Every structure is written in C-alpha cells, then in structure tokens.
Amino acid sequence: MIRVTAFIFLIAIIAGVQDKHTVSTSADATLYETIKEKRQDYYIAPQNAKIDKVWKKTPGLNGREVNVDKSYQNMKEDRKFNEKKLAYNEISPEISLKDLPAAPIYKGHVDKKMVSLLINVSWGEEYIPSMLKTFASHRIKGNFFIDGAFAKDNKQLMQMIAEDGHVIGSHGYGHPDFSKLDASSVEKNLESTNEILEAFTDENIKWFAPPSGSFSNQTLETAYAMNMETVLWSVDTIDWRKPTKGVLIERVVSKLHNGATILMHPTEVTSESLDDLIKMIKEDYKIVEYPRLISEKR
Known part of the structure; x- marks a missing residue:
C-alpha cells in the first residue's frame, strides 16, 4: 500500500x-x-545620401x-x-556619400543630435597646447585641418595632436586661394601637404578644408580624385576677428543644430572660451569626431 x-x-x-x-x-x-x-x-527606413541644393553633399x-x-x-x-x-x-x-559625385560637405545628418569641432590651423601655435588640454579634460576629440607649412615647422605640436588621437585633415600648403589654382596646382599642393601630414598619422589623409572656404569645381574634383572629401562648416566662430568670449560663445550656441560643424582656429579667445563652450554644447548635443558625424550610423 x-x-x-x-x-x-x-x-x-x-x-x-x-x-x-x-x-x-x-x-x-x-x-x-x-x-x-x-x-x-x-521600424525606421534608411535615408539615402544626397546632393542638397543648399547643403550640397549630405550624409544618409x-x-x-x-x-x-x-x-x-x-x-x-x-x-x-x-x-x-x-x-x-x-x-x-x-546610396552612401561615397556614391555621390564631388561636392563639399557642410554638415552631418539632420536627425543626428551630434556636432563636430573643426579647427583650421595655419598659425596660432602658442594656443594649441591649451586647447589640447581642454579637449583631454572633456574626453572629446577635435578635428584639426592643418596647413602643410605649419606642420613642417611645428613637428612637436603635430606629434601632440596625433598622439592625443584627434582627427587630422589637410588645410593645403601655404594658405593659398584654391579657387584660383588650376587642377595641376591643386593636386601638387594637396600631395605635398599629405606627404607631410601622413608622416604623423600613418594613415591616408581623407579630409580637406580649403583655406577661407574658397574653392572651385576643379578643386572639388581634384580632391575627390585623390580620395579626399572637401569639408566646410555650418557654424562659424569668426574667432579671427577677435570677438569677446561672450560674443564667441553666443555666436555658436545660438546657431547650434543637429549635425553642426563648428569652425574655429587656434586663437587667444578660442583657447579661453573652449572649456565653457564645450560645456554649453554638451547640454544638448554630443561632440564627436568628424568621421562619426558624417557616417550613416545612428
């Protein structure tokens, strides 16, 4: 039982x-x-890269x-x-950026709540160490578009920029007006600059920021044939006019937008404003390297 x-x-x-x-x-x-x-x-559908009437080459x-x-x-x-x-x-x-013909890139995608800081360098070596220190304190990377002549004369600064992991692009050699150069002159100028810059990066230079934003169709097509994208900006500090710190910050913050590219130079006012400017930008946006800004990644 x-x-x-x-x-x-x-x-x-x-x-x-x-x-x-x-x-x-x-x-x-x-x-x-x-x-x-x-x-x-x-589900969210992908968006193709395109040539916009105003903003030209626009990332997807x-x-x-x-x-x-x-x-x-x-x-x-x-x-x-x-x-x-x-x-x-x-x-x-x-359709990706690489599928589009030669054209300048002004900004990232409108749906990406990110911005990038573009530093065009032909002078101002005395302010670069301070700017690098500020970037390091915020754990962010800048994008330095450097004149070949400057790089040749400031090897220690170049090493500092490269070792800190910032993006390095070309600003041409000798700050010429690229809109007045023929295709052959553009190619020689960019080749000589790339040779100098690549000694510090150990990578091919992919980005070209023409001095003063001046270029021609020949400039664009020559750079494109060299596997380089032409980089412009959507927000300008106009720091070379020596504004006050308050004016510079307001000038940037009032014009921020998704995908913004913020142009600056190594000047005294930029060096002094950078810490506060980064803090204010971070309140609403993520600051990223330029390649990430214009990538298709969400």
Missing part, C-alpha cells in the same frame, strides 16, 4: 512539472509572437529594424514585452 501511494505521489509530481513546463513554453511562445507582431511599429542615415531573437532573449526572464529591451539591427541606405 505504501509503495502504491508513493508511486501515485511520484506520478503527480511529474504531471505537475509537465504542466508547469507547458505553461512556460506557451508564455515564451506568446512573448516571441508579440515581439514579431510589434516589430513593424519600431541608417534605418533600423527589430532583432526579434535578441529582443526575446532580453525579455524572456520577465516573460513580458518591454520596448526598452528591444534590440535592433541597422539597415544601410542604398
């Missing part, structure tokens, strides 16, 4: 475990199906789609749908 009772009790336990497993499997299946059903609500932006399997793994312990635990895959657009 005891053996029979024990056997019946064991069967009851097994049945209970099986029932519990069935409920668990059912709940999991329901959660998985819920994620599949809701994924369309969170990746779309996104829900990764159902990863999202399920994130939620299965709670056994309920939670949009904060959704995992996504990015979807590349059909």
